[in-house]
Every structure is written in C-alpha cells, then in structure tokens.
Amino acid sequence: MYKNRRFLKARIEISMISTQGSESGKRTSLHGHWSSKMAFILAVTGSAVGLGNVWKFPYVAGENGGGAFVLVYLACVLLIGLPVMMAEILLGRRGRRNPVATMALLGKEEGGSSKWKLLGVLGVVAGILILSYYSVIAGWTLFYIVKSATGVFQGADAETVGAVFGGFVGSWQAVMICHTLFMALTVYVVARGVERGLEQAVRFMVPALLSLMVVLLGYSIVSGSFAEGLGFMFTPDFSKLTWNSVLAAMGQAFFTLSIGMGAIMAYGAYLPEETSITGASGAVVTADTSIAILAGLVIFPLVFANGLDPAEGPGLVFQTLPLALGQMPAGAFFSTLFFVLLSFAAWTSALGLMEPAVAWLVEHHNRSRSQAAVIIGGLIWLLGIGSVLSFNVLADTQFLAGTIFDNVDFLTSNVMLPLGGLIIAIFAGWVMCRNSSADELGGAGTVYKLWRVLIRFAAPIGILFVLLKAVGLLPDLG
Numbered sequence: 478m479y480k481n482r483r484f485l486k487a488r489i490e491i492s493m494i495s496t497q498g499s500e501s502g503k504r505t506s507l508h509g510h511w512s513s514k515m516a517f518i519l520a521v522t523g524s525a526v527g528l529g530n531v532w533k534f535p536y537v538a539g540e541n542g543g544g545a546f547v548l549v550y551l552a553c554v555l556l557i558g559l560p561v562m563m564a565e566i567l568l569g570r571r572g573r574r575n576p577v578a579t580m581a582l583l584g585k586e587e588g589g590s591s592k593w594k595l596l597g598v599l600g601v602v603a604g605i606l607i608l609s610y611y612s613v614i615a616g617w618t619l620f621y622i623v624k625s626a627t628g629v630f631q632g633a634d635a636e637t638v639g640a641v642f643g644g645f646v647g648s649w650q651a652v653m654i655c656h657t658l659f660m661a662l663t664v665y666v667v668a669r670g671v672e673r674g675l676e677q678a679v680r681f682m683v684p685a686l687l688s689l690m691v692v693l694l695g696y697s698i699v700s701g702s703f704a705e706g707l708g709f710m711f712t713p714d715f716s717k718l719t720w721n722s723v724l725a726a727m728g729q730a731f732f733t734l735s736i737g738m739g740a741i742m743a744y745g746a747y748l749p750e751e752t753s754i755t756g757a758s759g760a761v762v763t764a765d766t767s768i769a770i771l772a773g774l775v776i777f778p779l780v781f782a783n784g785l786d787p788a789e790g791p792g793l794v795f796q797t798l799p800l801a802l803g804q805m806p807a808g809a810f811f812s813t814l815f816f817v818l819l820s821f822a823a824w825t826s827a828l829g830l831m832e833p834a835v836a837w838l839v840e841h842h843n844r845s846r847s848q849a850a851v852i853i854g855g856l857i858w859l860l861g862i863g864s865v866l867s868f869n870v871l872a873d874t875q876f877l878a879g880t881i882f883d884n885v886d887f888l889t890s891n892v893m894l895p896l897g898g899l900i901i902a903i904f905a906g907w908v909m910c911r912n913s914s915a916d917e918l919g920g921a922g923t924v925y926k927l928w929r930v931l932i933r934f935a936a937p938i939g940i941l942f943v944l945l946k947a948v949g950l951l952p953d954l955g
C-alpha cells in the first residue's frame with residue numbers, strides 16, 4: 478500500500494511537467510522517478526500489450542500465411558525489437574526529457590547536431606496517426622462488452638457471430654459512437670494526468686488476460702482443430718513469404734513492442750540509474766510475445782474448426798473469440814470479462830500513443846495539459862473518421878494498400894516505426910560514444926557486446942534491407 482502511494486506520487490509529479498536536468502554529471506529528473514523497477518515494467522508492459530497482441534497479430538499472421546510469417550516476426554522481435562527497445566530506454570534515461578528535447582540534447586552532446594530531434598517529430602506524427610485507427614478498433618471492443626454482457630453470443634454459431642460483426646461494422650453510426658467514446662475516455666485520462674491509476678490496473682490486468690487466454694487455450698485444444706492450428710502457426714512454408722509479408726512481420730514487431738516512436742523513450746526518462754535496462758526490456762518483450770503467441774494458439778484452431786478463413790482480416794478475432802466464449806459454461810461472463818480486459822489493454826496503450834503529441838503541445842506552445850489533450854484528441858478523433866468509414870461507406874474506396882484504414886496502418890507500422898527504429902539504432906550504435914551507452918547498460922560485459930553488434934549491424938541493416946526490398950528498390954539476386 479505504502480509502496481503504491483509512493484509510486485502514485487512519483488507519477489503525479491512526472492505527468493505534470495517535463496523533465497529538466499542538471500547539466501553537470503548525471504542528469505536527474507526533477508519530477509521524480511519510478512518508485513521501483515516493477516512500476517517501470519508495468520508502465521511499459523501496459524503500453525506494449527494491447528490490440529497489437531490479441532487483435533492484430535493473429536489477423537496479420539493469418540493474412541500472411543502463418544508459419545513463415547510467425548518465424549520472421551519472432552526473429553525481428555529478438556534481433557531488432559529487443560535491442561531497439563533497449564536503445565530507446567537508454568536514450569530516454571540519458572536525456573531525461575521528452576523525446577524531442579532528449580534527441581535534441583543528446584544529438585548536440587554526442588553528434589554535434591540537434592537535427593536528431595526530427596525523430597521526436599516523426600514519433601509525434603506516428604502516434605497521432607496510429608491512435609486514429611487504434612481508437613476505432615478499441616471502440617469495437619467496447620461494443621463487444623455490451624453485446625457479451627447481454628448474452629448475445631451465448632450458444633451462438635459461427636454464422637450468428639459473423640452476422641453480429643458484419644451488422645455492427647457495417648453501420649458507420651455505431652462504429653462512430655464507439656470510436657468517440659473511446660477517444661473521450663483516453664482524452665479524459667490524459668487531460669487529468671491520471672495515468673497512474675490506469676497503470677496500476679496493469680498489475681492485475683495483464684495476469685488476468687494471460688490466465689483467461691490460458692483457459693481459452695484449454696477450450697481451443699479440446700474443441701478446436703488444434704493440430705491444424707498449430708501446424709498453420711509453426712510450420713513455415715517459405716513459398717508463401719513475400720517481401721511484403723517480411724515487412725509486415727517487421728512492422729508488427731515494432732507495433733506490438735511500442736517501439737520506434739519515442740513512447741518508450743519517454744518512459745525511460747524516469748527510470749532510476751540503478752535499474753537494469755536489459756532485464757526490464759527482457760521482461761517486457763517476453764510478456765508481450767507470450768500474449769501474442771497465446772492469442773494465435775487460441776484463435777487458429779477455432780478458425781479451422783469452424784470453417785472460417787484465417788485471412789479474414791481485421792474482423793478475425795471478433796468473429797472467433799465470441800464464438801468460443803459463447804460455447805463455454807458461464808460464457809456471457811467470461812466473454813464480458815475478456816472484452817473488458819482487452820479494452821483496458823487498449824486504453825493503457827492509447828495513453829502512450831497520445832503522450833508525445835500532448836507533451837509537445839504543452840512544452841512548445843504553452844498549453845495546459847487539458848487543453849493539449851482536448852486539441853490533440855479532437856484531431857485524432859477527426860482523422861479517425863477515415864478509419865470508421867473504411868469498414869462501411871468507404872469500404873470499396875481502395876487505393877495503394879487498400880482502404881483508408883489499411884493505408885494509415887501500412888504507413889505507420891510498416892514505414893514510420895521501422896524508420897524511427899532505424900534512426901534510433903544508428904544514433905545509439907554509431908553516433909553515441911561507446912562509453913555513454915556502456916555506462917547506461919551497466920558496463921561493457923558480454924551482454925553489452927552482443928547488444929552493440931545487434932544495434933550497429935543487425936538492426937539497421939535488417940530494417941533498411943527489408944524496407945528497400947519491399948518497395949522493390951533492391952534487385953533479386955536469385
């Protein structure tokens with residue numbers, strides 16, 4: 478209890494004003510630090526675990542043929558995602574400011590140019606764009622809480638569940654109401670600076686979500702086509718892998734870990750000196766990846782058992798899970814609980830998406846926190862209308878990657894986040910001096926050496942290669 482209160486206090490302070498640092502020696506944040514390593518891990522996990530794990534991972538894996546995609550995704554998480562996350566946290570802790578200011582400061586200190594702050598700007602824009610459609614899908618989960626609670630899915634068959642989904646997203650008014658509601662909830666929390674309460678919720682939410690998924694896994698093993706689902710997820714068929722699906726796997730790794738846009742950097746600014754960045758990153762990546770894999774293991778066996786299409790698209794989870802939950806004893810209860818947990822997970826991620834833009838408006842344009850939250854929230858809500866309409870009125874208006882929703886998703890996950898990651902990797906690996914990064918990562922031991930190889934070579938070369946390959950700028954060598 479006491480510990481919690483200390484944590485709350487630290488969060489109140491850090492959420493109010495930006496950080497300044499003493500210019501001599503190690504910088505400290507004026508506004509408090511996380512009270513414990515656990516508090517930091519909870520906040521980062523809250524940002525990482527969200528719709529990306531439960532909603533996006535299964536449907537993108539399904540669209541990209543399963544096995545080979547999953548393998549590439551796991552490789553990206555380990556070889557690119559983990560080192561970039563560590564780099565983001567260490568830059569944040571080194572600078573102890575908001576991402577734009579941190580990059581400007583470190584850029585000057587380490588590389589002689591404050592132009593590196595453009596990374597912060599990229600992050601602000603990416604956050605706004607991602608939240609514009611994230612809020613629409615989070616709105617779906619709100620709708621599903623109500624539907625579950627009223628027992629609509631109890632004993633329903635695949636057709637009925639599919640019809641509920643189709644009927645809902647087909648109505649732009651209904652989707653708009655839910656999008657509006659979710660944005661209002663997010664703006665409320667950001668405006669009042671009460672993230673700490675929500676972050677405390679992560680303490681029970683993530684374990685609860687995990688436990689519920691394990692129960693669902695049990696159901697899926699018993700009643701789904703488990704062998705077929707398992708085969709789909711883990712038997713790589715590389716003939717199905719295109720450079721576009723490799724890009725999608727890499728984009729998914731960035732998206733699900735919340736890296737490449739400065740959200741994690743902002744959290745790193747409040748991390749106490751003695752906390753191990755490697756340990757904390759390892760814990761977050763493990764939790765995040767486990768939930769995604771678990772979601773896949775639950776969903777694909779059900780997809781095959783019910784004759785659904787794994788390449789169904791964004792509706793996949795909304796059509797399979799209610800079906801499974803509806804067959805279980807006390808289904809209405811579990812189904813409601815599941816969507817409540819998922820909404821919470823989306824909510825804690827949404828805060829991280831909005832924070833860079835709000836912090837920027839507060840610091841550079843002298844707005845109060847509530848004003849900034851309302852302005853940014855309003856803008857995101859407005860942009861979100863494009864995604865609301867992508868599932869109904871404008872479903873047939875397709876260009877480049879598909880609907881407006883598809884395009885915003887592609888641009889952010891597959892282009893902007895990897896680009897942000899590339900800049901972070903180059904800065905931390907090549908511009909920042911070795912002593913500075915070794916200092917933050919606890920000395921130049923084996924782990925540090927491994928990290929340095931990954932951040933200098935694997936991450937930047939991997940990202941650049943995949944980006945160029947996907948746009949066809951690199952020739953095929955056969």
Ligand code: PHE
Nearest residue numbers: 525527528529530732733735
């Ligand atoms: N990682 C979050 C999810 O998986 C989404 C997110 C991306 C949040 C980028 C913050 C920053 O749902």
